[in-house]
Amino acid sequence: xxxxxxxxxxxxxxxxxxxxxxxxxxxxxxxxxxxxxxxxxxxxxxxxxxxxxxxxxxxxxxxxxxxxxxxxxxxxxxxxxxxxxxxxxxxxxxxxxxxxxxxxxxxxxxxxxxxxxxxxxxxxxxxxxxxxxxxxxxxxxxxxxxxxxxxxxxxxxxxxxxxxxxxxxxxxxxxxxxxxxxxxxxxxxxxxxxxxxxxxxxxxxxxxxxxxxxxxxxxxxxxxxxxxxxxxxxxxxxxxx
Amino acid sequence: xxxxxxxxxxxxxxxxxxxxxxxxxxxxxxxxxxxxxxxxxxxxxxxxxxxxxxxxxxxxxxxxxxxxxxxxxxxxxxxxxxxxxxxxxxxxxxxxxxxxxxxxxxxxxxxxxxxxxxxxxxxxxxxxxxxxxxxxxxxxxxxxxxxxxxxxxxxxxxxxxxxxxxxxxxxxxxxxxxxxxxxxxxxxxxxxxxxxxxxxxxxxxxxxxxxxxxxxxxxxxxxxxxxxxxxxxxxxxxxxxxxxxxxxxxxxxxxxxxxxxxxxxxxxxxxxxxxxxxxxxxxxxxxxxxxxxxxxxxxxxxxxxxxxxxxxxxxxxxxxxxxxx
Numbered sequence: 001x002x003x004x005x006x007x008x009x010x011x012x013x014x015x016x017x018x019x020x021x022x023x024x025x026x027x028x029x030x031x032x033x034x035x036x037x038x039x040x041x042x043x044x045x046x047x048x049x050x051x052x053x054x055x056x057x058x059x060x061x062x063x064x065x066x067x068x069x070x071x072x073x074x075x076x077x078x079x080x081x082x083x084x085x086x087x088x089x090x091x092x093x094x095x096x097x098x099x100x101x102x103x104x105x106x107x108x109x110x111x112x113x114x115x116x117x118x119x120x121x122x123x124x125x126x127x128x129x130x131x132x133x134x135x136x137x138x139x140x141x142x143x144x145x146x147x148x149x150x151x152x153x154x155x156x157x158x159x160x161x162x163x164x165x166x167x168x169x170x171x172x173x174x175x176x177x178x179x180x181x182x183x184x185x186x187x188x189x190x191x192x193x194x195x196x197x198x199x200x201x202x203x204x205x206x207x208x209x210x211x212x213x214x215x216x217x218x219x220x221x222x223x224x225x226x227x228x229x230x231x232x233x234x235x236x237x238x239x240x241x
Numbered sequence: 242x243x244x245x246x247x248x249x250x251x252x253x254x255x256x257x258x259x260x261x262x263x264x265x266x267x268x269x270x271x272x273x274x275x276x277x278x279x280x281x282x283x284x285x286x287x288x289x290x291x292x293x294x295x296x297x298x299x300x301x302x303x304x305x306x307x308x309x310x311x312x313x314x315x316x317x318x319x320x321x322x323x324x325x326x327x328x329x330x331x332x333x334x335x336x337x338x339x340x341x342x343x344x345x346x347x348x349x350x351x352x353x354x355x356x357x358x359x360x361x362x363x364x365x366x367x368x369x370x371x372x373x374x375x376x377x378x379x380x381x382x383x384x385x386x387x388x389x390x391x392x393x394x395x396x397x398x399x400x401x402x403x404x405x406x407x408x409x410x411x412x413x414x415x416x417x418x419x420x421x422x423x424x425x426x427x428x429x430x431x432x433x434x435x436x437x438x439x440x441x442x443x444x445x446x447x448x449x450x451x452x453x454x455x456x457x458x459x460x461x462x463x464x465x466x467x468x469x470x471x472x473x474x475x476x477x478x479x480x481x482x483x484x485x486x487x488x489x490x491x492x493x494x495x496x497x498x499x500x501x502x503x504x505x506x507x508x509x510x511x512x513x514x515x516x517x518x519x520x521x522x523x524x525x526x527x528x529x530x531x532x533x534x535x536x537x538x539x540x541x542x543x544x545x546x547x548x549x550x551x552x553x554x555x556x557x558x559x560x561x562x563x564x565x566x
Binding site for chain 1: 318324334345348350
């Protein structure tokens, strides 16, 4: 475990040095929030500035867990770094475990910075436990995307990984209603996505302090599905790594 | 440190690996003893990398059994008793050389101080450079450093000197000999006959997945007919030439004579003693490809019907392997 943790620490340090990462996962959601948050509307039973805070925090955190990991895993598989690690005494799953741990650490700033912005720029107020519940819901939601990043990163070559990352990510952010609230048929469709359910949990907590089990169930189904997908992808490529 | 037991460090028992209908490795059996420096010699596609991959638990044999330190390859690798460098191994980008060596050393149960490792690998001067901004030769040395970052008993290297210039190669082998002098076992794959000759005390010749020869460099060269000679003669007497000492193979085209011989000195003296005055005499090392033809042919004569020998290209001019290592 010690080796896996030091690998995870090294991964975090790499991400910290990466300016692109900070721009896409922190600076971009902050900028969008500053531009669009101050609207008078009420959506999903909460003020727009509160909805948009949750949306932008999720947008940044999921981009960090998904795009960043998927592209790196694919590249590192091609370069042979994963192979090199398998020649060390590190356990076979150390690479994937370290990636997910590092992802859990590096998505924290996106969430914390945007929530702080919502509080002090947007003027969103609520009891402390609600802040924590929302932050934790989004944070655990990043696991779904980290798992999908592992699966697709192992399966796809670096030259095809970028467009797939964009497509998948736009699908989940648009139909999850991270950019703008969904209504009508679009909302009905969006309900199948884990992203919509994470927003729903957050806005429910904000509006009336409840967490719907249906939302939790949908999120868990996606998580289990993507984890299984990741395990299969890693196993299927074990001989070709 | 030295290997404590007396059993083989590595053993292959009838190991085969098939990719579809291709037999990448075909019933390979061998034992490596502690302290040996062993070269796995063969052309590209001979099955060297596949054999090393299986030894290092990256691939599973289709059949047969591999043991390392008396255990299965996976657990032997995870015990930290093996250090390995593969051609296909990559490095983590966006970190410095020192950070990477320190990180990998930390994975080992008996880490070597990173400064020592970097000195041994000749990368102390680039310790603060970023891994993704190194030249090919520097990258190769960093990969070597990762292989020796832990105090291991067996070192496995797949074509370690590819992408190195002459000077770096010499430095590399000097460092390597220092490692081996501590009692470590070294197994390396190469397609340079000269490299195997200079560095190894035992050579395993492998081609099309099969072990063709196993012996000291002197024995292997003798088997292959290690020198090639060519010269011109005014009157060629083929029966006489065929009787020359050391001769393995003879080709005559008009006045041009090409010979493979196990002892070019003996062959030449016999020719001169018989009164011949060869012109445009050239003596060189045998190209590895031709060495293989010689060994494969002998192998076939010994009664292995399975593989036909490579056809000798008509009127071939032997490729000379003058590369310095």
